[in-house]
Amino acid sequence: MPEIETDSGAFAPPGGAPPAKIPKAVIKRLSRYSRVLQELELKGVEKASSRDLAEALGVNSAQVRKDLTYFGQFGIPGVGYYVRELRAQIKRILRTDREVRVALVGVGNLGSALMSYGGFQRQNFRIVAAFDSAPAKIGRMQNGAPVLDIARLQEELRSRAVDIVILATPGEAAQIVCDLTVKAGIKAILNFVPTRLTAPPDVAVHDVDLSIEMESLAFYLR
């Protein structure tokens, strides 16, 4: 039984054991394992060793094993991991074994883009609503989701049982929307606005900053 710490970003194992602190990087890799396992399953592969998985991801095999043991023992010495089973376990751990309901705030260029992007739907994520403040946009349907008045954000997030909010507002609005979102009980935010957001420690905020990605790439131009 591993040492237990209580901290934000905690994970409660299925057995009901106390939560252990899991590095964010481990969770990201878990999600990558999930994708590789999906591909293997589609190919009809039944077993995979930590070495196989490591190669597919470009990481060290010890890391694969260590990552997985944060959550339990899923492998069989001398054999490896059963692809189907491990995949199911990881999906359960990540909570993507069911539909995840997503709302998007800010139906501008990037927001619209993200709504039409098919990549989310594919993985059991469903954008159930969008929000904006522009009267011209409110009331329309976009990619199967209604565009609602930002003024009704809190009640709509609640009544539509939204799990995750995508922020794609102008910079000035981001913190305000973030606060409202948190008040509505949302625990996970995907932030595309290049603003540092302040949120309580029990709310997970993932920042995706396209400008930073681009600008830091320029450094590598010889």
Next chain:
Amino acid sequence: MPEIETDSGAFAPPGGAPPAKIPKAVIKRLSRYSRVLQELELKGVEKASSRDLAEALGVNSAQVRKDLTYFGQFGIPGVGYYVRELRAQIKRILRTDREVRVALVGVGNLGSALMSYGGFQRQNFRIVAAFDSAPAKIGRMQNGAPVLDIARLQEELRSRAVDIVILATPGEAAQIVCDLTVKAGIKAILNFVPTRLTAPPDVAVHDVDLSIEMESLAFYLR
């Protein structure tokens, strides 16, 4: 004079000194410093201490100072950093003190989205061309850039003096396009395709995996 190592991801300081190895994370932060300094400059602030910058970014002040000394000495003890000057230096280091020419490959949902996204233009990046294989798309203009035939990728990248390529193709095409891009002499790729790309060590590939960001967020739903 700091210790010098030669390695990929190298940076040649202005003086012409040998390149030192710079962690990717430092470059990302440099880009963030740049943005904060821009805001300060707009506000008319003349000086900022490492503490000021650290607070704006939510990092440690020693880290700010250390990051900067990878590239030189820009501060004045007892005073801090001159905002305008430091910003100019960082832009020079990042090579964003001039227009950076970008091409996008794969004009699907996400690709179109990225083209209409204003965030890139703002920072001196200009999408000068897009590429696709669909005859219906080829020949059109989209957001001010021509959609060209993917078959002409190599020569067009060269003749249009493209610096950075954005990959937004289907998964199957990603590695093929990556190889062509590398052959055309491109040194920096922003990859939105959820495929692990293989590229020579002197080519910088930044992966932005929206599905992974989303999926790993689901973990934090209590």
Next chain:
DNA sequence: TAGATTGTTAATCGATTAACAATC
């Protein structure tokens, strides 16, 4: 059984941070 691979500990590596002499 012999061979393979896990789970886990201990060693290594690298990145962050504290501390402080140098200096404006």
Next chain:
DNA sequence: TAGATTGTTAATCGATTAACAATC
């Protein structure tokens, strides 16, 4: 000068990896 803040070293922290006994 006194006060403030840099640049830089050494200490700390955390994450990655090597190694190997346990086990299928």
